[in-house]
Amino acid sequence: MQSREEINNFYLQKIVTDVEKKLVELFIQEWNTHYKKSLGEWENTNVSGQKLFNIEVSKKKPPGKHILSNFQNGDTSKWDCTALFAAILHSKSIGTKIDPKVRDAVNELREERNTFIHKYKGKVSDEEFHTMVCNIENSFQDLGFSFNEINEIKSERNKFNSFQVLPSKPNHDVVKRTELLNQITADLNNLRSTNNNELTYYYISGNPGSGKSQLARQICEEMYNSFDWEKNTTFVMTLEGKDIDSLLKTYVELYQRLSNDKTVIENILKEAKSICS
Incomplete structure (x- = not known):
């Protein structure tokens, strides 16, 4: 089973992919705004690409061969983030003409993407996920981008966001009370089935130190581990x-x-x- 941090990384990658798609749309929008009349609409062909290439190669410090090759090809669906950020932020054709608010928002997306790629190495904590998504959404708002895809990705992540937070283990060994555990588990399943799967309560009483917390740990851990994660989502929280x-x-x-x-x-x-x- 994937860890929670690995799941966060998976869905954050999907959000970063959505960022790339939105940046493509922004580049084409900016190109058409400034060059539709003089050089023609952007067509995602090497004809459009050559026009962009001709502008950028004339700079005193033109971009590197990798970026120029992407530009010349003209197919923005094959551009990576490096090429996209270069085209929007640092190009002679677009970068010198975009609104400062747009520039700041795109640069924030660049920083978030770079943090994701270079810092997290396949694992993202909940706090890191929340912070990065919030920053991306703020940039989307400034750029007027749709939130539909991000909301769908977040909903999908939450749908499969199962977790368990059990009572802490004691320093000493704990005996597994199998018979009592099975009886309580059967009672819980019966309560759920007879109550239309709505909220139910089960109280365990006893003197301090009698093992109530550890019994609860065993029960919840048992039910969590036996759950069908491919079809269902649940959580255990202490x-x-x-x-x-x-x-x-x-x-x-x-x-x-x-x-x-x-x-x-x-x-x-x-x-x-x-x-x-």
């Missing part, structure tokens, strides 16, 4: 209830795992602190 602050902290952690909206989390924290103070 809420720390020793005081209000610890309970709030674990609810915030739960929300962070289920949502990318950091603003909502910040508002919840502010509201909770005002109520508790």
Whole structure:
């Protein structure tokens, strides 16, 4: 099974791919704005590519051979991010003409893409995922890009975003109470099936130190590991209830795992602190 960080990396790669598609659209839009009348619309052919190449090769410091080759080919679907950023930000034909707000937003996308490629090495934490997606969305808003694809990718990620946060293990060995575990698991399944899969509760009572938390760990771990991940999504979350602050902290952690909206989390924290103070 993929780790959570590997899943985040997979969906962030899909978002970066969407960024590339949007940058292609932006380049073509800018080209047509400035050159439609004089050089003709961009057609994704080597005819258009040669026109761009002729402009860029005339610079005092023309781009490298790799970028010029991409330009001359003219098929933007085959351009990598290096060529796209060069064409939009640093070219003589487009880079000297774009609006400063557009330049800043595209440069932010460049920095986010480079961070993803060069820093994370295939694994992205939840916090890193949330921060990068938020920054990309801010740039999309400044550029007037559609959020449809990003929203679909985030929904797809959340759909398969299964996780488990179990009670911590003690330092000593714990006996697996198989008979009791099987009985409680059967009770839980029965509660779920007879209650239309809606929310149910199961209480385990006992004296302090009697092993309630570890029994809960065994039950939830057993159910989590036996789940059919190809068809279903679920999560196991331990809420720390020793005081209000610890309970709030674990609810915030739960929300962070289920949502990318950091603003909502910040508002919840502010509201909770005002109520508790």
